Amino acid sequence: MAYVATRGGERAIEQAERLFREEIGPFDHSRVHEIKQSLPYLIDRVMGEASLYDEDLAALALAQTGGEMFEAVLLLRAWRTTQPRLTVAKPVEQKDLFTHRRISAAFKDIPGGQVLGPTLDYAHRILATDVLGGSAYAPEPVEAAEKPAPANVPSVSAWQAENDLVDLPDPDPTQGNEIPDLTREPLLFPAKRAHTLQSLARAETGGTLALGYSAMRGYGSAHPTVNEVRLSEAEIEVTHPDGRTFSAGRVKLSQAEVVDKKGEKLSLGFAATFGWNEVKCISAATLDLNSPGAAKGSATEEEFFLYHTEGVESSGFCIHFKLPHYVTFQSSLDAMRDAKAKKAAQSSSSATEPAE
């Protein structure tokens, strides 16, 4: 591909940006606050894809871009580079999660039981059009139970391992800066598992769903059954200069484990992300489940799905096609005209040849 520098259009460029921002209008902290309060699932999605957890910044990015998700995520990914990394927290363990929702489609009687938590899974999808007529929408309050649910519930796969259904590996002892980090090293193939899972945690939701769905519909080799979906909060465990460890607060996260029969055991696929985003996790876990032995160039092959679900790169590549390609396109036209002329010359010369 060849590029050429162009000059001119500075005024148009400036006015175009102004036009975009003028349509969104002026805003202040109150709009940011309103977005944060009213759209938590959108905030979660942006934080997950940006790989940066802060609700205020995510709400600000949405306010500033008028909800243009790719731009919002790009703003946050760019902003994070201005901040120093202070430390790496202790790895989050599933058994320590403050759990709001934990269900299994594979087993009815999982240890700890099935807790639906906040979900629209069983809701009637009816648009509350009365609101447009001036009515307020007030949701029915939850009738809280007498006793609280246990905050921590065991993992389904640990229970399956006890029942000889899955093989649980020894936990990876890697900690801190030894954990492979995609933001500091390139993604190479075959990818380290830590890179694969980090990349899926940052992946663009729509792209992950599209590729995961293709595997679910039969273009993959394994059909997923949801072993466990969990929405929870995790503690950020850090260390005081005197050596004491403590939690610097909590972040919301979601995770999914999917299973398929593999010989006499079950094989597991896994994914997790910042924020509450089940669709992304189930899709990503399905890709993880399907990736061993996937054909080159198929949607379930690691290289294929990791590259194509990286939202900042894919959207950036997509929109770059709008930029001037006059020289490359002219060159294509030249080649086309040349081929046409040669073909015309050929047919006219054959037309004038006398018949034998």
Next chain:
Amino acid sequence: MTDATLSTLARAETARLKQFAETLIEPLGDIEVVQSRTGLVMLPMRDTAQGTAFHLGEVLVSEAHIRSQGHEGYGMRRGTDLQAAMAMALVDLALQTGVSKETCEAFCAAEAAAQQADDTAVLRKVEATRVDMETF
């Protein structure tokens, strides 16, 4: 085992924490501020399928590190509120140096109780969504 007091301070209600820490500034006397900044904490998680530790992403935090009489006061909280992180560090330092010890302990106990009450309220609602399933 994590330190319950520091964890409580990191989640303590911002306005109350700042207001309380104000009262400690004078009795604490001279303090060296080693660090007051925002930054990122990378948060890893362990995959339940293969046990691999991987990075979920970075969390924005504010950090305050202060020093007095050979003690290190430290605060780290989510978000960009540097004053709140400094307030946490002041309470931590006061607890270590014995300044306003009883009021500090009472403050931490009250905040821990408030957090426990919030958690219980959430978990009682979560419990209301427990399924007693029958299959046919």
